[in-house]
Amino acid sequence: MSVISRGFGGRGGASDPRVPPGQYVTHDFPVLSAGPTPYVDTDEWSLDLTDVDDSRSALSWTQLMAKPIEEFTVDLHCVTTWTKLGTTWRGVPVSAVLDDLDSEAEFALVHSYGGYTTNLPVEDLLDGKAWIVFEFEGEPLEPVHGGPARLLVPHLYLWKSAKWVNGIELRHDDEPGFWETLGYHEYGDPWLEQRYAGD
Amino acid sequence: MTPRIRWQRARLVDSRLETRRARTLVFDVPQWTGHDAGQHVDVKLTGEDGFTAQRSYSIASASTPGRLELTVQAVSGGIVSPYLVDAMQLGDELELRGPIGGWFRWTNELAEPVLLVGGGSGIAPLMAMLRQRLLAGSAAPFRLVYSARTPDHVFYANELHVISQGRRGVDVDLLYTRSGLPGDTRPPGRLVGDDLPLAAPDAEPTRVYVCGPNGFVENAARLLVDRGHQPASIRTERFGSSGG
Secondary structure (H helix, E strand, C coil), rough: CCCCCCCCCCCCCCCCCCCCCCCEEEECCCCCCCCCCCCCCCCCCCCECHHHHHCCEEEHHHHHCCCEEEEEEEEEEECCEEEEEEEEEEEEEEEHHHHHCCCCCCCCEEEECCCEEEEEHHCCCCCCCEEEEECCEEECCHHCCCCCCEEEEECCCHHHHHCCCCEEEEEEECCCCCCHHHHHHHCCCCCCCCEEECC | CCCCCCCCCCCEEEEEEEEECCCEEEEEEECCCCCCCCCEEEEEEECCCCEEEEEEEEEECCCCCCEEEEEEECCCCCCCHHHHHHHHHHHHHHHECEEEEEEECCCCCCCCCEEEEEHHHHHHHHHHHHHHHHHHHCCCCCCHHHHHHHECCCCHHHHHHHHHCCCCCEEHHHHHCCHHHHHHHCCCCCCCCHCHHHHHHHHCCCCCEEEEEEEHHHHHHHHHHHHHCCCCCCCCCEEEECCC
């Protein structure tokens, strides 16, 4: 279907190859979350890890800080169609958190303070594709953006980058998370415009 | 396999200005089968030069097959919202798809009390819930707390006035942040705890829906928790300041 909206025009200029289809560039940092912002002190913070054999472990804030820390710059893509280019973060690669487990799991269900969950394949968390981040543009990550720490998986739509992360549950099966049970796509690749179930 | 949510052709058949910078657009969408109050649509505009842009907008109307209403506030410097508010004429078309969103949603079967807290253009999906409740003749007690900059910034002013005059278990509180009306007992200012009802400890928990710009939602959600509402009963929808 081709529907032209009469009188609508762009602003000229070539499209930016860093911007996926259907997205536009914003310079703000909009916030999306389904409920009130949880406020979590780093003294109380912990990341609970559960493997497929039900073995459990936990990482404290101090233990997280003792892991290798990386600084990196990535583009963010939200399903609500904004893209934010060139954001700089500091965090621990998820592989540094999961490698100790040496798990056979294929899928992960990520949990957050406040009850949010999101699911993704384990391979999307490894090999420098995902981090537990705690600094944005040189400042501690604000609670409204997921502080003290959030998952960041920049190659998928931003709802996969769970704010206020507090657990990674490794699984053999792919258990849908919060938005994934409410009509959003199970994987969420912005370059394929996988916004909603069926896309 | 879930079927893809398809793009549909929508034609502007009516419109009205809500404020100087906000317009309600009424679309004829022949394939539309209805929606739940609070859900949104993705809107896609395509220019004659092939340029396209997509945005998400909450549906403001109650569910009606073949028709829906959006209320859009023009964001300065934006591309899509100024077109929808200022340039789009009756008979012009766009594409939309939906309904989208399974969380920020109210349906007729829900019987518990509802508290709607809206800031600025965040009233739109809450108005859909209010309209749906009145249309369905639901008995669920509803209370709307609506914060606007001044009386000139209130959307749906006449309709809200009529609703507030009726005795149908619906209460409407209008609050102003910059300047109010002569005789207002509440001084203008941002939302404070006293503007919001306390959670009734022994009663059925109130379902709370909060929508507006992020700063408003953040403040309101915190105040609601302070007023005893359970975080799990508070649903939020936030508009980034960037809109567009």
